[in-house]
Amino acid sequence: MNTSSTRTTPTSTARGLLAAALAATAFLAGCASSIGTQDSTRSGSYTEPPLPAKAIPVETDTPLPNPNDQQCGDPTASLRPTGSGVAAGGPTIDAIRARGRLLVGLDTGSNLFSFRDPVSGTIVGFDVDIAREIARDLLGSPDLIEYRILGSADRERALQEHTVDVVAKTMTITCERRTKIAFSTVYLRADQRVLAMKNSGITGAADLAGKRVCVVLGTTSLDRIRREQPAATLLTVPTWADCLVVLQQRQVDAVSTDDAILAGLAAQDPYTEMVGDSISAEPYGIGIAKEADDLVRFVNGTLERLRTDGTWVQIHERWLAALDPTPTPPAPTYQD
């Protein structure tokens, strides 16, 4: 498992993080303008240069999971909140309060959702703000968080192994995932779409036959594009940010994942654009360990507060205005 951890309020590492963020920005800028600049960029003085991603063919011999194999009714139906704030309790909540920090799994290269602010070096974004609100209700401060950096394929296992309390990482609620973990109510409605270079002639998933498409392993995006466009050649890289790099390098012709993630990539490269209609609805939930009903109800209480006190709209306007300028919070569905 490729995981590492960091804290939210690092002062000792702030300078190093800033240097790394600026180095990454410089590197990506180099990739965007000319692949030939990579070697000179890499000869800089920073110790861990971001390496250019190499897109690897996806093994498509394995049978696609049949979506009808896992039926769970409405996968987005979650447990009704019993209230949030100091009064709410339960074994999982008590353990987090005893520890004094909420362990949040996310990734740090996901523009708009969870990424390092290049100036402050802290992790910011839509998913980060949602996690901070959970910490605020649970522990009395949004800063009492420890982040665990997760790849897309690591999310369920991190919850099953209790290395994180919650996963806030653009995670689609599915019946298949609900056999392993629990989810909050929906906190964002995304849709899978396609990102391509402007004037590429690609106008949607139908044009991807015979084309190379970048995806990340362990995602709903990969299974969906395999099903919808079996004639595409799928290539994989570790993160969605790497997909932008390999698109810029012309190792692939397109990227397909959630519009929310693609909007973050498009914002980093004006030569790219999102194309085509929705390929599938991707409702995002906070991932929680399966047996932790008290925490599920607590998080749903926080989400209820964010929907009603205006915080959700503020957070959405802060990060995702480009996606939807007049957002309304997704209505919750409860199973009890």
Ligand code: GLU
């Ligand atoms: N929403 C998709 C999923 O949960 C992709 C998100 C991601 O890779 O972070 O698989």
